[in-house]
Amino acid sequence: MSFLRGSENYVWCTTSVLGKGATGAVFQGVNKNNGEPVAVKTFNQLSHMRPHDVQMREFEVLKKVKHENIVKLLAIEEEQEGRGKVIVMELCTGGSLFNILDDPENTYGLQEHEFLLVLEHLTAGMKHLRDNNLVHRDLKPGNIMKYINEDGTTTYKLTDFGAARELQEEEQFVSLYGTEEYLHPDMYERAVLRKPVGKSFGATVDLWSIGVTLYHVATGQLPFRPYGGRRNKETMFYITTKKASGVIAGTQTTENGPIDWARDLPSHCQLSVGLRKLVTPLLAGLLEVDPHRIWTFEKFFSEVQITTSTTPVHVFHVNKAASIKVFLKPDEKYEHLQTYICEQTSVVAESQILLYKDQLMQTVVDDNTLGKEYPETTAEEPLILFNKNNNNVSMAPEPDVPKFPVFPNIVSVENDASQAKTACSVGHVIKRRVEALCAASVLCGACVARWTALLGARLARVAARAQQLLQHAHLAHTAARALDLAPGAGAGAGESWAAVAGLVAAEAGSLRAAAAALLQRHAAPALRAEFDAAARLAPCPSELRLHVKAKTLVDRLRDSWQHLVRDRATRSLTYNDEQFHVLERITVAETARRARALLQRAAPLARARADAIADWYKVAQTVYLQTQILDKDVSSAELKLLTLAARIQDAEHSLRHQLSEQAVVNSSKADTGGENTREAGGNGQRSTGAGAVGARGAGLRALLAAHGDLAATVRAHSATLAHLADLAAQLQP
């Protein structure tokens, strides 16, 4: 008997089953012309007993849909030897979401980025169906395939249109299809409980199935779980129909016991707190039995559209050494960011200092920058959040990690495989926890480096400003003394200009000294050293590669699990195989012990690094405050200096005016004596001077304007005066 089957262009082997259903099976096949792998759906006898138009419906639906989030139809061909039509589709090598959720890696739901992909792709596929007036009627994880593109990216695609049909606008269908856990309560009542209900079902029943599917994808478990599972159909119906609006899960944990209702996702779910805030209302909107409150397709599409177009902002909260994530909608702004951060960290907006790379976040975005224009952040390169008014650092207590199962003494090929699978689930939880601890430790180091760089730059800047202030004060002092040379040009109250300028120069001098001292004591390397000294006692778990070790241990657990799964498939083991089966149980137990030990090693190391930050943080905060005070003092001295400069300017102006009047007087008596010749020469010079008065006023305006220009150009300024210094050095004796 041959396992080989074929059609005109395709060939497949009946041993390569991808899936089986009531009406047929799907096999992996190959295109005879180019060797491309494909999926081939064949139909069995039962399916051929359906009415002809029902049989044709799947083909017609498939021909009608064409979208990257729907599995592509490649051909409909006749199987050889008259076995009927087959559907040839692109092969989704990632398997179905059902298989993916069944993997112990996903026991507690998919990772956030994968969940978001499913949400986006599933919705886009659904929208295409809706745009073509089609209902799927059997949405569930098993009918959502993972296609791995040639460029390594993932696309989720809807498949199995065996239950789908066309629907005219507002038409309601009465046929019954679907997979019971994912079925809308009304359909469940009729199809599963077999009660004749007078209701017809709108296309929106697909929405309920999407809700159950998304809950399953987000958490790894079904939302409505009666005690005893599928067989407890009455309780299932009770849970889904009696649940209040906003409730997204109902669980019965004892026979005939009460239902635990939940309005939030369970804590073990892998989604960030930020994303849960967006997803929970979505689930509540979909899992809504009340026809008056139920979401429309349009509402669903637009809400998902908003969720998937948010900009995720990764934030490392230093005071907790914890990573959080907030989601900015496209038109939200800085104030929203601050609010969301406050929601998750309790750090009020006024106390938030946010660093993006080596800069304050506020130099990168302003109050009106839209969320969609925000720079990209990642888990590895997040914003760093400091609390201006709190320098305590303490990590949250270690979250509970589920316990590894213990193998019973009696060997059972059936039970051992599932025990090993549970061990893998726990192993994955531990691995993720160790990874999080390693990441937090790395970010502790990064936050020291960045904050130190920023503080160093601020400190250098205020020191440079103080230096420049002193330089300008010296220049003013020079001008003041020149002015004192002129007769009758006192600064008022019997003071010389030089004395007034001297005071300002002295203040500038002391500010410069203070800045220099602060800079010397707390330059970037010194600040880093504070942390390095404390961190030296606690090696970084990431540098010890504990996260890679965790992965190695989990891979080992998975190998053992696979071994035990193969043993289970064999059913009865030979003596040899049984020996190795027992050894594999030992390996699982030993590997589990080591994984637990690894976590117990990583957690205190990560805590020690958070403690190392705490010491450094206190010093850094002090420097930050001192720099801020110095900054204000320099600003106020600058104001004094500018006022003085203006007064000197005025005095020079009026003196010049006085002299030029005197020159006119002298000029009128020019003939009276030779004694005045020198004066006249002076006068000639002074008329140049008089011309210069106007130029002088312009000069002052230019000088003042220059401050403005300078502020603009100087932003990108550095190392400007190295040449000047060289030249000055050459000029000095």
Add this chain to the structure above:
Amino acid sequence: MSFLRGSENYVWCTTSVLGKGATGAVFQGVNKNNGEPVAVKTFNQLSHMRPHDVQMREFEVLKKVKHENIVKLLAIEEEQEGRGKVIVMELCTGGSLFNILDDPENTYGLQEHEFLLVLEHLTAGMKHLRDNNLVHRDLKPGNIMKYINEDGTTTYKLTDFGAARELQEEEQFVSLYGTEEYLHPDMYERAVLRKPVGKSFGATVDLWSIGVTLYHVATGQLPFRPYGGRRNKETMFYITTKKASGVIAGTQTTENGPIDWARDLPSHCQLSVGLRKLVTPLLAGLLEVDPHRIWTFEKFFSEVQITTSTTPVHVFHVNKAASIKVFLKPDEKYEHLQTYICEQTSVVAESQILLYKDQLMQTVVDDNTLGKEYPETTAEEPLILFNKNNNNVSMAPEPDVPKFPVFPNIVSVENDASQAKTACSVGHVIKRRVEALCAASVLCGACVARWTALLGARLARVAARAQQLLQHAHLAHTAARALDLAPGAGAGAGESWAAVAGLVAAEAGSLRAAAAALLQRHAAPALRAEFDAAARLAPCPSELRLHVKAKTLVDRLRDSWQHLVRDRATRSLTYNDEQFHVLERITVAETARRARALLQRAAPLARARADAIADWYKVAQTVYLQTQILDKDVSSAELKLLTLAARIQDAEHSLRHQLSEQAVVNSSKADTGGENTREAGGNGQRSTGAGAVGARGAGLRALLAAHGDLAATVRAHSATLAHLADLAAQLQP
């Protein structure tokens, strides 16, 4: 019959063979107590017929060695049922170097970093043997194991001490062991050609084997290859003994044909040109048959020590859009870096502009920084090399890629597997080439970004200097006009001080205008735009993820190869299997076609990006030169200004001196009239002024000194004058 074997603490299955040799086999086993996998070496009947002391030797050697680069002995136990002793060792899950070199990925030798690991670890293991007076005598890729550590890192380890023995210093052994291709010619002569040679063999014969092994690891092929291979023993002996010093390979490609001698590694080898320069002399030193020229162990260890302690410096040569690598020895300096770069790029030291991240490399290291202190560079983050005197950009012509094999029409399970393997080898070459093209394209973008940032910063800096020059010139002008107010204080040659200062201010003004114009025309975004416009026409092959696509295609080729290898193992195929075998051949051909097409798509895209750089480069170079000229002009104007400032200072000083002498004269006639009261008041003021003269001199010195200080602090300076500008704005009417 049971396949299960065991000893006190270990159990293994005779179906899990890791390797087989003349005297026994190695199996994968398990520790009964903790499930840890191990390697178990058992001995066969033949081995037990050897003299007892020879049998014991391996155990003794193993007990003596203890080093991380030698496979660890876990236990020597008695096998159950009196089958004799077994050696239990740690399991090296990466297999042997023989297996690794056999993989089509390594047909042309290992990647550079892996080669360096082998070199370092092999040498460290050898050193440990040498330190313990042991010779291995059977060094070859099959006896070098890859151990994958729990933290994911790799350690290579020597194994199989079946041929090893202890050797007293300078003792020479006469026994004969080893694997013929790796055997020293003298030993080859005796053992393979079975000629009685009067020679005894020093422990240095291990060095020859290391040389052959390293050549094999570096190139994927043996260095000495007579036509017909192993069976052509006389030619083999001829090649190895007649080769000249410095020759590292000899190949005979036709029967009785001439030998192609080579002193360099073949071009297909994956090592960088920089590393080849270090490795070639090493190989020449090891593959030396002349006893007078042969390297000592000590020479070998120290040379490897130098090679493995070099700092690799990755450089992206913009003019060729090509990545190169040079190796700095620990005590080499900048001049060596320049020389090495010149060797590979022909860019002479004076023309090299090297960028490290956004800075000139010379701001990160100085001429005396030692190689071992150089900052880390990677292939992704290399130094970027511009040629100051050449702005042409042209990629080297596409290197030859071997052709994919074509399956003959006749299906042959034997031949098809090896054809598929060759296809995989070619696929890997194409994949690496596409990766290199993608990497080069990404680096083209990076070099634009970095160079633009640097140019922008330089431009801003010269503009800020010009601005500051103008500001200082205005202040000097103010002082000059104040001086002109005093009687008899001309600047000489009938000129007023204000006129002289005015000229300087005018020059400063025009420089500032030139800088502002340059800045406006070529600010960073404008410079980027030049590249972006050209690049828009050529999408980056990396953004198109062509490198990932190449990987997908190679993975597909490997899957097909594995399928055909399984078919070969089956020997006779069923009808079904044969159909799929044929389809797999079609898949290989189709995948090969697509891989070739991918490379043909990637190469022109990468070239287009290199061309896009060329246009931008010309503009950038012009801006660079204009900035440099402006910089010099500003420096010379600064010199003029400082000279003027000094002259004003002197004039003020002498004027003050004059006035103070006049005051003494006035003071001596103080009693002669009331008219002098006001003068006396003036005098009081002037004596304050006289005190100020000293202070003034000090002030000038402080001012000049301040230029020096300023140059230092200003290096980290930015946005300093924003406040001052605000205050100035407030003061303006």
